[in-house]
Amino acid sequence: MAWTAPKTWATDEIILASGTGSLNEQIRDNMNQLSVHAHTGAAGDGSATLSGVSFSNIAGFQFADQSTNPTVTGTIQRNSVDILYYDGSVAVDLTAADQAAGTPSLRSLGTGATEAAAGDHQHTISTSETAQTAPTYAAGSAWNGGDTGVYTIGNSTYTATGSNKILVANFWYGAKNTYIPSGLGFIGAFTYDLAFIYNSATKKTVSGVTPAASSDQNVGTVIYSCQFLPNGTASTAWSLTANKTSTNGTTYILTGVAKINIIEVAVTM
Amino acid sequence: MADRTGEEQQAICTHIRTAVLSAENSGLDITTDPPEALIITADYMGTIEFITSKESLSISDMEAKWTAHSSGCSDCNGWSL
Numbered sequence: 579m580a581w582t583a584p585k586t587w588a589t590d591e592i593i594l595a596s597g598t599g600s601l602n603e604q605i606r607d608n609m610n611q612l613s614v615h616a617h618t619g620a621a622g623d624g625s626a627t628l629s630g631v632s633f634s635n636i637a638g639f640q641f642a643d644q645s646t647n648p649t650v651t652g653t654i655q656r657n658s659v660d661i662l663y664y665d666g667s668v669a670v671d672l673t674a675a676d677q678a679a680g681t682p683s684l685r686s687l688g689t690g691a692t693e694a695a696a697g698d699h700q701h702t703i704s705t706s707e708t709a710q711t712a713p714t715y716a717a718g719s720a721w722n723g724g725d726t727g728v729y730t731i732g733n734s735t736y737t738a739t740g741s742n743k744i745l746v747a748n749f750w751y752g753a754k755n756t757y758i759p760s761g762l763g764f765i766g767a768f769t770y771d772l773a774f775i776y777n778s779a780t781k782k783t784v785s786g787v788t789p790a791a792s793s794d795q796n797v798g799t800v801i802y803s804c805q806f807l808p809n810g811t812a813s814t815a816w817s818l819t820a821n822k823t824s825t826n827g828t829t830y831i832l833t834g835v836a837k838i839n840i841i842e843v844a845v846t847m
Numbered sequence: 848m849a850d851r852t853g854e855e856q857q858a859i860c861t862h863i864r865t866a867v868l869s870a871e872n873s874g875l876d877i878t879t880d881p882p883e884a885l886i887i888t889a890d891y892m893g894t895i896e897f898i899t900s901k902e903s904l905s906i907s908d909m910e911a912k913w914t915a916h917s918s919g920c921s922d923c924n925g926w927s928l
Binding site: 824 | 850852853856857860861864872875877878881882883884885886887888889890891898900
């Protein structure tokens with residue numbers, strides 16, 4: 579039985595039981611149609627799909643328990659007492675709190691491992707020395723008095739023991755003269771530029787050091803220091819170079835020497 | 848700011864020694880024991896430091912001299928004590 583568009587009644591019109599415009603057609607049949615029709619989207623039937631609907635003054639939605647999690651992307655669904663949203667890969671529980679790290683969820687405020695920090699807060703940083711190395715080095719080549727140029731005084735590799743480390747390099751530089759003419763001591767001092775290099779990058783340049791030196795003695799500079807982040811936990815090359823920049827005409831066998839101390843500091847908070 | 852390279856570190860040391868502290872540098876006597884030295888350090892973070900073994904040189908005076916010089920000096924731009 580199809581829906582019949584309601585008739586417009588005229589004055590003094592006779593009411594019929596059946597036929598076009600009759601009470602049976604207009605009231606009985608249309609009421610029957612309204613009671614049994616499917617929401618097909620045809621005229622008078624309405625549609626099973628709502629679109630462009632705007633809700634207001636809604637007191638609440640009640641989800642029927644599906645007893646399983648949603649598996650269709652973009653679906654919100656109730657499973658027991660939980661409301662979950664399927665984002666295409668996982669069903670995110672919108673009602674759970676303080677889930678494991680990496681799982682999106684509501685967070686309560688606190689200091690627990692899965693809680694969120696509340697507003698302004700302060701971290702307490704603690705440090706501890708986890709490793710140290712401090713060998714003494716000597717260059718493999720020597721300068722004469724008239725020489726200038728760069729020699730590597732000490733080099734090696736360092737491997738950080740883990741993450742969240744800071745490396746602190748301290749170095750002292752001196753020059754040793756091993757050529758002593760008869761009757762003469764060490765009578766000159768020369769000027770050097772030093773560079774501490776880690777992972778092919780110069781971390782510190784020291785310009786114009788003039789280490790005090792006497793005959794066959796290592797009387798050198800003050801201690802210089804720099805700090806930097808390690809190259810992960812990879813074995814990484816470092817070196818200390820010295821560039822002799824001043825000369826004189828006297829014969830020397832000048833060997834650069836250094837004490838190089840690398841301290842690894844762990845930082846936690 | 849990107850890390851300062853070794854060349855940039857050496858350049859700022861040379862610039863300060865020649866353009867800012869040239870009088871102090873030329874007055875050094877390296878024949879004494881210990882020799883007088885004016886040491887300028889620079890690191891990858893853009894920090895510079897002055898060190899001297901000459902008692903008559905004042906670190907704070909040299910720092911003040913560089914600070915005055917650095918204002919408006921493009922070579923010193925981005926470096927700090």
